[in-house]
Amino acid sequence: MLTQIKEKIEKGNKFLITTHISLDGDAVGSVFCFYWLLRNYKKEVSVFLKDNVPYKYTFLPQPDTNRLFFKELPKDTFDTIFVLDCGDLHRIGNDYEKIKSNGFIINIDHHNTNSFFGDINLVLPDASSTAEIIYDLIKFLEAEITLDMAINIYTAILTDTGSFRYENTNAKALHICAHMIEIGVKPAYVAQKVYESHPKERFFLLGKVLNTLETHKDGKIIMAHITKDMAEKGYSLEEFTDGFVEFIKEMDGIEMAVFIRQIENNRYKISMRSKGNGDVSAICSLFGGGGHKKAAGCYIDGDLDEVKKKLLGVIKD
Numbered sequence: 324m325l326t327q328i329k330e331k332i333e334k335g336n337k338f339l340i341t342t343h344i345s346l347d348g349d350a351v352g353s354v355f356c357f358y359w360l361l362r363n364y365k366k367e368v369s370v371f372l373k374d375n376v377p378y379k380y381t382f383l384p385q386p387d388t389n390r391l392f393f394k395e396l397p398k399d400t401f402d403t404i405f406v407l408d409c410g411d412l413h414r415i416g417n418d419y420e421k422i423k424s425n426g427f428i429i430n431i432d433h434h435n436t437n438s439f440f441g442d443i444n445l446v447l448p449d450a451s452s453t454a455e456i457i458y459d460l461i462k463f464l465e466a467e468i469t470l471d472m473a474i475n476i477y478t479a480i481l482t483d484t485g486s487f488r489y490e491n492t493n494a495k496a497l498h499i500c501a502h503m504i505e506i507g508v509k510p511a512y513v514a515q516k517v518y519e520s521h522p523k524e525r526f527f528l529l530g531k532v533l534n535t536l537e538t539h540k541d542g543k544i545i546m547a548h549i550t551k552d553m554a555e556k557g558y559s560l561e562e563f564t565d566g567f568v569e570f571i572k573e574m575d576g577i578e579m580a581v582f583i584r585q586i587e588n589n590r591y592k593i594s595m596r597s598k599g600n601g602d603v604s605a606i607c608s609l610f611g612g613g614g615h616k617k618a619a620g621c622y623i624d625g626d627l628d629e630v631k632k633k634l635l636g637v638i639k640d
């Protein structure tokens with residue numbers, strides 16, 4: 324498979340790279356790293372992101388602005404389209420169906436719920452992150468890892484392992500990060516950008532969210548929510564509440580953390596984390612979502628009480 328991908332890179336000239344909506348560090352870092360990789364091959368490379376880059380990732384070395392497309396999928400055809408860190412094609416955004424006619428698709432991912440939507444599917448659920456798979460691919464290609472690429476790889480692995488706290492943290496992830504530091508990445512600089520650059524609005528929202536905390540199933544499930552009317556107009560709930568589910572997971576004795584965020588009047592985005600044996604990707608799959616055993620998400624329709632009931636109904640004792 325790596326040989327096939329190598330051939331596609333060497334023989335092609337025009338490439339598109341994309342990832343999932345609700346950008347996280349692995350998505351952004353993998354895409355930007357891949358951009359620099361293909362640019363170093365002197366290829367024509369475009370990047371498509373449905374959503375804006377979250378404030379904490381804007382420091383990452385990113386594509387030239389005329390190569391970076393937001394919201395609308397570029398209409399051109401491409402020799403190859405790389406879809407990175409994306410468990411399913413619909414996670415690219417609403418016009419995902421169109422992308423199939425834009426070119427040959429190479430799917431590189433580590434979600435165990437991946438639907439193998441590509442023409443080539445390099446899907447390795449045991450990898451800590453998509454960036455780890457890309458690192459191996461770069462090694463296979465015998466390509467140079469520049470500092471621009473290294474910062475992206477390091478940040479992707481750092482964030483996808485929850486700062487080396489999650490179960491996907493392994494020796495390999497740390498070896499790769501050590502290598503990135505040897506190339507010139509400054510861990511303190513990255514940590515400050517990613518974890519200590521939050522706008523003050525986030526803290527006001529956190530205060531309100533903590534007032535909604537409730538536990539279920541003998542204290543094993545912790546749940547919190549945010550609705551649109553809890554925030555000032557213009558607040559990006561998605562961006563400002565990112566990470567809240569990890570925060571409530573820190574409570575002792577809980578096995579699952581659930582954060583519910585209102586999207587529309589009768590639609591909610593659910594983020595789930597597990598620190599016991601429970602498989603949250605299995606729960607989220609029941610609602611059409613997906614992710615990993617310990618971290619997953621989905622959308623549920625209904626009012627807040629209905630959404631909670633639906634969720635608790637499928638979370639078995």
Ligand SMILES: [Mn+2]
Pocket residue numbers: 349350408433452453483
């Ligand atoms: Mn990932």
